[in-house]
Amino acid sequence: MIEPRTVPLASSELGSLWMTYQEKTMTYQMLKHFLRHEADEESRALLTRAYTDAGGFIEAIRGILEREGAVVPVGFGDTDVKPDAPALFNGMFAVSFLRMLAKITGGIGALHLGMSYREDVRRLNVELTNKAQNMYEDATELLLKRGMLTRPPIVTPPQETEFVEGLQYMKGHSVLHKARPVNLVETAHLYQQLETNAFGLELMTGFAQVAAEPDARRYFEQGLELARDTVDMVRSLFMESDMNPSPAPGGRATDSTAPVFSDKLMMYCTNLLTTFGLGGNALGTSFSLRSDLPLKLIALATKVYNFAQEGGKLMIKHGWMEEPPQAENREELVLSHS
Known part of the structure; x- marks a missing residue:
């Protein structure tokens, strides 16, 4: 085996390590707050495991970058969380947060593995992907056991196979035509949109209550409205097909308005979830017949994309967006010696 130190990091590896470091340092700081207020033993065990795992990945990435002579990203640190702040969320929201994060990091880890x-x-x-999969499994099981996670709609299993006959199958609603009910492949992706945005609604509520900057507070309020509109739209599609899903957020925002997380951290967390939502939307679109x-x-994705763009502008305005690593700018190097 070739020793890692004799093989330089590829550009894709530097980029993926940078992204993972940002996410893990954010997670590490948020878990500090959740752990401080978690009394339930099983929930606390999951949070502690996730906290330890995040710390381990932070150290591992820092070690790789330092051995490579690369600068370690700033990411997020102790100044991004108030240690004595009252609880911002109650119920089992912290476990729901772990479950949502496991979905995201499991997908990102698999993507980064391919790079x-x-x-x-x-x-x-x-290791990152395996731990995310295990965390998703354990968080899902605990939430189901406590009645804090709602399953997608239950339908009668098909008794025979069928093939599509005619293009009517692909037609949507019109004045003269009522569309067929959504099929179960479409249902699966739509429900993920519903579940993600039900969670996001509570997250945005909490963030809006404690944001320090007025424009950040308005941004989180916009996110809340976008999540609520998405939940209403997707639920109406289910209702048209005689299904009535009601995903539980797995906990709620408290009435606290005391600062907990830095605006920088909350904006990054929102951006991470928004990007995940865009990816899920793209999958749902591709599998819809x-x-x-x-x-x-697509109309929803446009709104989400615009929301993400506005978030990026806001982060740049306040100096909250850390610049990803990039290749050498050869033109600048040449000009600097001219």
Whole structure:
């Protein structure tokens, strides 16, 4: 085996390590707050495990970058969380947060694994993906056991196979035509949109209550409205097909308005979830065979994309956006010596 130090990090590996470091330092700081207020033993055990795992990945990435002679990102630190702040969320919201994060990091870890070539980076991404999958499993099981997670709609299993006959299957609603009910592949992706935005609604509520900057507070209020509109739109699609899902957020925002997290951290967390939502929307669009569904999902994706763009501008305005690593600017190097 070639020793890692004899093989330089590829550009894709530097980029993926930078992204993972940002997410893990954010998670580490948020878990500090959740752990301080978590009394339930099983929930606390999950949070403690996630906290330890995040710390381990932070140290592992820092070690790789330092051995490579690369600068370690700033990410997030102790100044991004108020240690004595009252609880911002109650119920089992912290476990719901872990479950949502496990969905995101599991997907990102698998994506980054496909961009990894050096043995130590591959091994790190394999471990990250495995831990995320295990956390998703354990958080889901605990939430179900406590009645804090609602399953997608239950339907009668099909008794025979069928094939599509005619293009009517692909038509959406019109004045003269009522669309078929959503099929179960479409249902699966729509429910993920519903569940993600039900969670996001509570997260945005809490963030809006404690944001320090007025424009950040308004931004989180916009996120709250976007999540609420998405929940209403997707639920109406289910209702048209005689299904009535009601995803539980797994906990709620308290009435606290005391600062907990820095605006920088909350903006990054929102951006991470927004990016995840855009990816889920794209998958849902690609698997939808009813012509009106992609149109609705694309319109939603446009709103989400614009929301993300406004968030980026706001982060730049306040100096909260850390710049990702980039390749050498050859033109600037040449000009600097001219």
